[in-house]
Amino acid sequence: MSNINIRRDVKDSFYRYKMPRLVSKIEGKGNGIKTVISNMSDVARALSRPPSYPTKFFGIELGAQVKIEDKNDRYIVNGVHEADKLQSLLDVFITKFVLCASCKSPETDLVIKDGTILRQCMACGKRTEVDMRHRLSIYILKNPPPKVKKSGQHAAPDSSSAPHNGISDSKNPSDEDDDQDELTRQITNDAANLKIDDSDSDRWDIDADVSEEAVARRQRELAGSLTLDERDEFENDLDSKDPYDELGDFITEGSHSDKEIFAKSKDLGLSKKHRATIVIIQCLFTNKDILGQIQSHASLLRSFGDSEKHQKSILGGFERLLGETYPELMPRTSHIFKALYEEDIVDEDSFLVWSEKPSKKYTSRENSKKIHEYSEKFIQWLKEAEEDDSEEDSD
Ligand SMILES: [Zn+2]
Structure with a gap:
């Protein structure tokens, strides 16, 4: 699996913010045909967002039903959707709900204050409002992001590509050694x-x-x-x-x-x-x-x-x-x-x-x-x- 720049408009291989390329596959037939995004949780982790947000965003943008099963790590959009199309929609999601509106850093957290969703930027310190008219904003208000833990760890503890995951407690390294x-x-x-x-x-x-x-x-x-x-x-x-x-x-x-x-x-x-x-x-x-x-x-x-x-x-x-x-x-x-x-x-x-x-x-x-x-x-x-x-x- 390959990593790509979180901002795909940045053509710089030294750009430090990377995420895995979306991987999707088509399952089922006829009316039940659907697109399963196999690595949604990895991608979401790299963006420090819950996987449900980009999944829901796809559903809204494509006018399709989505199925979010955090427990089984399954993220599904009904219907057939090309991988490229989804990747481009992810760019839109990133622009609207991840990047700092001021300095374009992807190192942001979502903060909800007085019913408004803000991107708190770790690079420049600014707080910028997301597009509150987007239907995803309603979804986010109903399903607020998990609170940022003191350790700076955002998503799952094994986050491997998060742009700003803090230092997690060190696992006993001997597990992997022969x-x-x-x-x-x-x-x-x-x-x-x-x-x-x-x-x-x-x-x-x-x-x-x-x-x-x-x-x-x-x-x-x-x-x-x-x-x-x-x-x-x-x-x-x-x-x-x-x-x-x-x-x-x-x-x-x-x-x-x-x-x-x-x-x-x-x-x-x-x-x-x-x-x-x-x-x-x-x-x-x-x-x-x-x-x-x-x-x-x-x-x-x-x-x-x-x-x-x-x-x-x-x-x-x-x-x-x-x-x-x-x-x-x-x-x-x-x-x-x-x-x-x-x-x-x-x-x-x-x-x-x-x-x-x-x-x-x-x-x-x-x-x-x-x-x-x-x-x-x-x-x-x-x-x-x-x-x-x-x-x-x-x-
Ligand atoms: Zn900023």
């Missing part, structure tokens, strides 16, 4: 015991920090959080389509093999570019099994080159993935880095340079700090391994 060597065991225990610093866990709350600095930071994140120089690097030719975006689009179309992705990178003149690896990590790693994906895409990540710059970009790409897309996996940083090391994607020296200080280049400074903390076990292990090596060498 390689239980000493380091892994240590890391696992540590991660399970580590208390996540939740001092900023309420930053997406209704009373979120709207100080100038916080707003500026989120705005930067909105813009893709790259420095101006970096964006210039590939944006100075405004006439042509950005090759990085083209690569991102190609990957998110899905169903391309790694070989094809590399061939495409070559066509686009990116086969030696370190920044291409960031696009690949951002667009290709679309589920939480990061270790499995590192294994299966290792040779693709290695093919772009192994210079210090390449390795730095790859680490940045993973920092971004952990900080922005899967913050709940940050406690697993040491595992993930170990896999990068074992797959010869990032070497010792690059890890040691990286470990020297957190940066806010790829994710917020707070997240970068956390990722550095969670990587400590691995970095320490690397340093010790290096000492052992040099002892052996001196013989």
Whole structure:
């Protein structure tokens, strides 16, 4: 399954707000024929809205009956509806009921005040009214959104693609592991015991920090959080389509093999570019099994080159993935880095340079700090391994 930008009008593969493409299938026959939206709850989670809202919206716009079964995770629109049509209607839903009317950020919560539905924006702090004449507004008033929990967690606790899900309590990471060597065991225990610093866990709350600095930071994140120089690097030719975006689009179309992705990178003149690896990590790693994906895409990540710059970009790409897309996996940083090391994607020296200080280049400074903390076990292990090596060498 592939991820697409929540704002499809934004053609930027670095755009951090992604959602899964709608998947639908036709079931039944004759009068009972219906369109089942199989991943409505995933899509809705990415938008921080209950799945019933976009489903109901489709029904209203298409003049069709809908069936909402939260218990069975079934979301159905009667009749036959093309996937493209539904995706376009979702764009309308997003514009009307998700995006901040002022800054277009999708990081909003719905708040009901005096019978009016407002989008509370986490990026600029504004509250903007939704179209109260739309019939969905009546539905929302009757079925108000669940209250935002203090943790900042919006929808289901396993939300994987929510643009602003907070840090959930760390699940015992050992559940998924089979390689239980000493380091892994240590890391696992540590991660399970580590208390996540939740001092900023309420930053997406209704009373979120709207100080100038916080707003500026989120705005930067909105813009893709790259420095101006970096964006210039590939944006100075405004006439042509950005090759990085083209690569991102190609990957998110899905169903391309790694070989094809590399061939495409070559066509686009990116086969030696370190920044291409960031696009690949951002667009290709679309589920939480990061270790499995590192294994299966290792040779693709290695093919772009192994210079210090390449390795730095790859680490940045993973920092971004952990900080922005899967913050709940940050406690697993040491595992993930170990896999990068074992797959010869990032070497010792690059890890040691990286470990020297957190940066806010790829994710917020707070997240970068956390990722550095969670990587400590691995970095320490690397340093010790290096000492052992040099002892052996001196013989
Ligand atoms: Zn806003």
